[in-house]
Every structure is written in structure tokens, then in C-alpha cells.
Amino acid sequence: MRFRVCLSYCILAAVIALITVPAHATFPGKNGRIAFVQGPDIYTMNQDGSNVRQLTALTDGGAFWVNWSPDGKQIVFSRFAAPDFFGQLWLMNADGGNQHLLLTDPGFDDEAASFSPDGSHLIFSRCAPLDGEFPCAIYRVGLDGSGISQVTPVRIELTDLEPVYSPDGSTIAFDSFGRDGILGAVHLMNSDGTNIRQLTLAQLGGYGSDWSPDGEQLVFTTKCCNPELANIAVIRRDGKQVRQVTDDKGVFGAGRSSWSPQGDAIVFRTTNVTTGEGGIYVSNADGSNAKLILKVRPSTVPNNALKILKKSHFLKNKHELPASTQIEDGGALPRWGTAQ
Amino acid sequence: MSLAKTLVIGIILTCASFLASAADRGRIAFVSDRSGSSQIYTMNPDGTDQLQVTDLAPADGAVGPVISPDGRQILFTKFSSEGVDLYAINVDGTGLRAITEDHQSFFGHWSPDQAKIAFTTASSLGPAVIAEMEADGSGERKILTSDLWESVAPLYTPNGKQIVFQSQMGGLVSAVWIMNRDGSHQRRLTAPALKGAASAISPDGKHILLMNNLNSPAALSNENFVMNLNGTGLKPLAPLQRFHHDLYATYSPDGSKISFVSDRFSNDITDFTYGTFDIVTMDANGGNVVNVLSGAGLCPNDGNCVTPSWGPSEQ
Secondary structure: OOOOOOOHHHOOHHHOOOOOOOOOOOOOOOOOOEEEEEOOEEEEEOOOOOOOEEOOOOOOOEEEEEEEOOOOOEEEEEEEOOOOOOEEEEEEEOOOOOOEEEEOOOOOEEEEEEEOOOOOEEEEEEEOOEOOEOOEEEEEEEOOOOOOEEOOOOOOOOEEEEEEEOOOOOEEEEEEEOHHHEOOEEEEEEOOOOOOEEOOOHHHOEEEEEEOOOOOEEEEEEOOOOOOOEEEEEEEOOOOOOEEOOOOOOOEEEEEEEEOOOOOEEEEEEEEOOOOOEEEEEEEOOOOOOEEEEEOOOOOOOOHHHHHHHHHOOOOOOOOOOHHHHHHOOOEEEEEOOOO | OOHHHHHHHHHHHHHHHHHHHHHOOOEEEEEEOOOOOOEEEEEOOOOOOOEEOOOOOOOOEEEEEEEOOOOOEEEEEEEEOOEEEEEEEEOOOOOOEEOOOOOEEEEEEEOOOOOEEEEEEEOOOOOEEEEEEEOOOOOOOEEOOOOOOOEEEEEEOOOOOEEEEEEOOOOEOOEEEEEEOOOOOOEEOOOHHHOOEEEEEOOOOOEEEEEOOOOOOOOOOEOEEEEEOOOOOOEEOOOOOOOOEEEEEEEOOOOOEEEEEEOOOOOOOOOOOOOEEEEEEEEOOOOOOEEEEEEEEEOOOOOOOOOOEEEOOOO
């Protein structure tokens, strides 16, 4: 009989921050519609929150991780369905038409895909059970599901998530959890998987990066300092000059963010952790003039992505999660594209 | 009685006392699941004279025993469906008592004068923090670490002036930290990639025993290391070439020996699992690794093993 005790680092680690994470690359272009997830489905809206359109109507499981193609004509997403709720990569047109399964490999959980700048292929995070763990590594695949290849190696202690190409295609930003003894940080690597280097400092707890359209900066979410709260920050691609663009004011847990295609604005999700109310906000790129454009309701759709995130943050025991996390479970994941 | 006779008897008594003292190598407390639940036992350092100390309900269990400086009591963490609490018990198995009743306090350590206990407890924000309280659990608790990051498993230095602990401060998976007893002057002693956690401080206060790859899958080996109290001079304690897990090293009361748990002798170990854990002793300066207790228990996925504590015999 084994000791089934969970103590040290984890007994009460159950309540350490659960970080929820985005994946996206904003490519240059005219500011168009914003895609987001609410409940089990994907929607788009104008940049002022008007003209909300529902693109999917899933009755089995739900969708997560949306991302636009550079030309704004397609959206990639992960679909989750019973019995295992492993993610499958799906593509659809910007109006929700032509929804089709891109890749299905039983036993693999495919998450957080995004497009290459030339629109020819996707990079994504592939996770699979391995001896009681659930490591995730970065892969790429053609838009027709062919030519799958590995970018980062599978290591049992690592969770590599949310790869996003720089607009020039030379570099990939991604979240890595557990790498080099660091809980989580945004990392960069060359597009061939070489030269992996840490971009954000360990104490920032950075994740969920998105390149500015000019490729000079990345916006990311920082879970620094308070397990319930989070802020949006911007960092230069050389790792210098981090600046915070949202203020948690002691109550806000920021979720995912995305740069506008023109580079002049940022869309992000934030939630008041005391009231549980959350919404999608648009602000100037420096964080000024933030406006609520759409209230979003939470969801209870089973989502394997969240299990992975819990794992990657050493949440070995189920415990009460911060309100922001409960809301973030529902998604939002706003993504700014060029589709008009 | 003649003076000569008195002297002779005195010498004999002195010698006997000296011999008894030399033979007193202390006792090792450990947890074993041999009865089907996790109970605390003690034994001589050579594995003889094993005594079961706790008789907790089968659904409950004990981890992390620590023998008191006077050798008379054992502090441990009791887990049950309600949560975790610190308990103390006399080494003869009598006098079981709760030190905490909040169901969220664990991994305690006696201060050298036995008046206080440093321990781990949940903060209102969530992450576990290091705190100090009276040894009987009464009075106010003094919180010593930030509630923004997880910090666990405090160890007093032998002079009682500092506390060594394990923390995720700064966004790390695990590192060894040291601070003054009042919580001031906190500094990290180990590099992030080591994923270190301290398990003991030498009786002379000069060295820390620690292990690597904390909060990591079983597919990574664990090794024990020794370093100076300031974090310099890190070196492996009992290196082994093949895949294994060595954990929870602790010093004998005189500092000459070290005990730890290991599945290095286990034949049910694979490259992805913990094997059966044995309690091992070795010389503090390396070498002479002896398996004194085979099959003490198994190790769960989070790395909580049979956690030996080597204390003095009851005074």
C-alpha cells in the first residue's frame, strides 16, 4: 500500500495561483473583429463590442484557444469532447463556416494552436499522459494536417504551452512551466526550436504572450505577487523595459490579452475577484483609456486545457480556486484579428 | 568502605557510564506503512529494537516525525479527512496530543530549547507560510514569510538564531532559503535549477543537508547533497550512477552519521516510479552506506517518504 499523502509543497499548495493562459500572435493589418470564447462556443465582435456573432454551436463539450489566420479569413481552435476531453485542432472560416477537424491523433491532447506569419502552418502544444504526468511540448503541422513535426522535446517535468510566432517568423514565444526550476515564464526560441531562452523574470510569473505587430514588444499576463490577481504587462523582445499596463487595484485578475493589428490598442479580459464580474476591455497600448466593451459570463464546460494548467502549477489537490480563475475557466481569450 | 574500594567502584561506574554513553547512538524515528496505515516507529540506528509509537486510526496517518531535543517526545504531522495538524507524542507512545487544531498546519520543528515550534500553515491568501508558536500550540502565531509564495518545512539552526526553509519565493519550483528567526534577512541559498529543499542542519550548525528535484515527477532522480550554511560548497552526499531517489537526510545527534531514505536498493523501481524505500545510514563524511531497515515504506508521487528523524535517546 502506498502512502497517499499529499503534504509539503502541495498539501496547501492547492491554493497557490492557478494561471490561465492564452496563445495568440497578432499580425499587422487593419484592426478588425475580435474573437473570443464564452461558454462552450466561439464568437466574434466588432472592436467596440457591437455586432456579436456566434460562430460555433457545440452540443458536445466545448471550444477553447481561438486564433486568427494572418489574413483574417480563418480561425483555429481546440475542441474538447467526452470521454477524455483531449483537445483536437479544428479550423473554420471567419464566419464560422466550413468547420472541420484538422488533426486527430488518439491519445494526444492538442492545445493552443496559432498560425505562422505566412499562413502555411500552425504551431501548437501537444500534451500526452506519460507515467502519471502530463507533459506538453511544442509541435508544428500543415493546415491540411500533414507534416507534423516536433519543435521542443518532450520532458516529463515540462509544460510548454501557447507558442506564437513573431511577425517576421524568426522567433517563437511560448510559456514554459517547470523549465530550469522556474514555475513559469515566457520564453523565446528560434523558429527551429534552438536557442531557448527565458524572456520574463521568474518572479513575474509571466505567461500568455502576444507579439506587437511590429515584433518589437510582447504583451503578457503577470501573476506576480498575489495569487488571486494578475496584470497585463509589456516587455521588449530583448527582455528589457517591462512596464505594467493594467492596475489590479487589489481586486482585478487580468486574463488574456492581445495586441490590435494596427499596434495601437490592446484587448484583454479582466475580472473583479470580489464580485466575480468580468468582461473584455480595450485600452490604448500603454493601458490608458481602458473601456469595457463586453461583459462575459463564465462557463463550466469541461476543458482539458485547464487540467494541464493546474498540473503545470503544481496544483495537485483540488481546492477552492480564486474567483478570477473560475471566471477564466469560461474563456474569453480575446483575439484581435483583421477580419472586418 | 575503604578509600581504595570506593575509588575502584567509582572508576568502574565511570567506565560503565562512559561505555553506556558511547553505546547510546540515539534513536531513529520514522514512518512506515507496514501496518497498512502510516504510523511512527522508532529504532536503534542499526535497525534493532523497533517500537511502534503511534496507533492512529487506519484512515489517518502520520508523516514527518521529529524527535525533541531532549529525546522524550516526537512532533509529527497527522493527516486525516479533516486536513493536517501537528501532534506530539511521548516516545513511549503515551501522551498523544494535538498542538494545532486548524486542520491546515504541518511540518513542524522544535526550537533547540524546545520552547517553540516553527511550522508550516496555510495563509488567508492561500500559499503556505512559515510561522512560529509556543511548543504547546498556545498563544499567538507569528507569521515569518510572505503569503504570496509557498514556503514550507522550517528547520531551526542549532543556536536557534536562524531558520532554514523551502520556498517558491521569486517564482521558483523549489529552493532552500535562510532567514533570521524573526523572519528578517531572507535570502536564497540554492540555484533555481537544483529545485532544492533542506532536510537537516548539522549539530555544529555549519552544514545543511538538502535534496534536489523537489516538486518534480518521479521520473527524475532525487539525490541528497550537503552544503555550507551560507549555500557554498554544494556537493552530493552519496552519489549513485543509476536511477534512484535518495531523500530526507538527517544527522545523528553527534553529527558523525547521516540517515536518509532511499529506493536505491529496491528491485521494484523503474525509470519512472518510486521503489520501496529503505532507511539507510552512512558516515557524515561519505561512504559506509548501510541499509538498516529494508522496506520501510513506499513513496507517494509528491515525494513524501518515510522521513527519518535521528534524535538522542530519552534522557
